[in-house]
Amino acid sequence: MGKTASVGRVKHTPIRTCIGCRQAEGKRTFVRIVRTPQGVVVDPTGKQAGRGAYIHRSPACWEAALKGNRIEQALRTKLTPEERAALAAFGAELLETHEGQNVGS
Numbered sequence: 698m699g700k701t702a703s704v705g706r707v708k709h710t711p712i713r714t715c716i717g718c719r720q721a722e723g724k725r726t727f728v729r730i731v732r733t734p735q736g737v738v739v740d741p742t743g744k745q746a747g748r749g750a751y752i753h754r755s756p757a758c759w760e761a762a763l764k765g766n767r768i769e770q771a772l773r774t775k776l777t778p779e780e781r782a783a784l785a786a787f788g789a790e791l792l793e794t795h796e797g798q799n800v801g802s
């Protein structure tokens with residue numbers, strides 16, 4: 698069979714993998730976190746220098762990433778309890794904000 702693919706035009710969208718659910722997608726669907734000298738922080742601009750990792754805008758993915766220590770593995774660092782709490786809070790907030798995702802599936 699041929700490609701029924703929905704890929705359409707290939708416009709060099711960087712593909713990233715969610716460290717929560719391990720699904721790869723274009724980076725726009727993700728929130729980036731980055732390891733800085735000050736610690737691990739959410740990077741809303743996606744432009745901060747440092748080792749980064751990507752997580753879907755979904756509380757479930759943040760939970761999975763935090764629970765499995767995947768953030769630590771991905772960023773090769775240890776999260777402090779404060780950082781962990783901050784990231785968990787950020788992930789949980791995504792639930793309420795739920796910004797304009799197309800409700801599919």
Ligand SMILES: [Zn+2]
Pocket residue numbers: 715716717718719720752753755758
């Ligand atoms: Zn995910």
